[in-house]
Amino acid sequence: MGEVLYRKYRPTGFDEVIGQEHIVQTLKNAITQGAVAHAYLFVGPRGTGKTTLARILAKAVNCPNAAKHKGEPCNACQNCEDIASGRALDIIEIDAASNRGIDEIRELREGARLSPTQMRYKVYIIDEAHQLTKEAFNALLKTLEEPPAHVIFILATTAADKMPPTILSRVQRFDFKKFSVAQIEAKLAKILAQEKVKAEAGAVRMIAHAAEGGLRDAESMLTQVLSHTQGTLTEKTVQSVLGVASFKQVGDLIDLIAKGDLKEMLVYINTFHNEGGSAEEFLKSLAQYTRKMTLLKIDADMRESVVPELTEEQFSAMVAQAKRFELAALRRMCEALIEAQENAKRTSLPLLPLELALMKISEK
């Protein structure tokens, strides 16, 4: 597996895009109705499909077959092929993080005036658009005010609040959402099936959790973990490569806390650490787990809103564990764990903040 998974499994058409339903639908409608806007703004967290959808849109507006096929690019014509291979001269991707100045935008404006060489539309994809300088934004604004008919701008950013309001008022904005653990798990499972790799369900889930809502991170982690895997992908490998803890491991520590045996707790996390686990990751997962347990203690009916990612088994386990604590004790645990995360920023000893928190939690 030479290729990086997130590139290999980047969706090539709208139908492969996970989530972001209303964005996909609106773009497809625009294409079938021939009502494409001249400037879009794609806003959202890392790895949620902004660049992916920008490229699909660039194909769809230039694919002669798309309008007949519900807006889907055919991925077979010359234009689709040239765009897919990155050879198309009319699709211009600019990373605003490294080309943020007035000169680059002036050049862009000059270029935008000229007709496309081969396609119907010139498409400018400007990544990390919030990084443009004030002068560059002003120059861009002039083009957005009177865009040539053959040009489409797609600005992508993770920080819309850093975009000038004058620009925001000139673009059609789409907000991309983070993915749920289940959505990430499903895509990872599909990749594993195609790569013909067997995996423990818990291992895939650990990666899906650790990715925190972004698919690129999830797929990068999977690439990394698979490079250390022979045969079946296991929880153990995920722990040692990514340092993250499984649901079960965190649950086991919670059991020890309920039991109140400080020595066992300390041995547990030290063993985790000695086996390649990251104390910081464990702390993060423990804080998350405790928070969820606390909310379920308040009312387990909140399941759908607070723990939609848990399986039936995990949910029951968490509710049962919550019963072993007083609400006040859970609240104190949450507080001790936040403090531990603060402390973690101030020390080079990775286990100490967690150890201190466990001592505090064990005090009566």
Ligand SMILES: Nc1ncnc2c1ncn2[C@@H]1O[C@H](COP(=O)(O)OP(=O)(O)OP(=O)(O)O)[C@@H](O)[C@H]1O
């Ligand atoms: N909606 C999605 N459906 C399926 N796969 C996705 C989706 N979004 C992202 N991915 C996967 O994650 C990878 C990275 O996505 P993409 O480059 O589109 O993210 P991005 O939103 O542009 O992130 P960044 O802000 O970091 O540039 C893709 O190559 C693809 O494999």
Ligand SMILES: [Mg+2]
């Ligand atoms: Mg991107």
Ligand SMILES: [Zn+2]
């Ligand atoms: Zn095509």
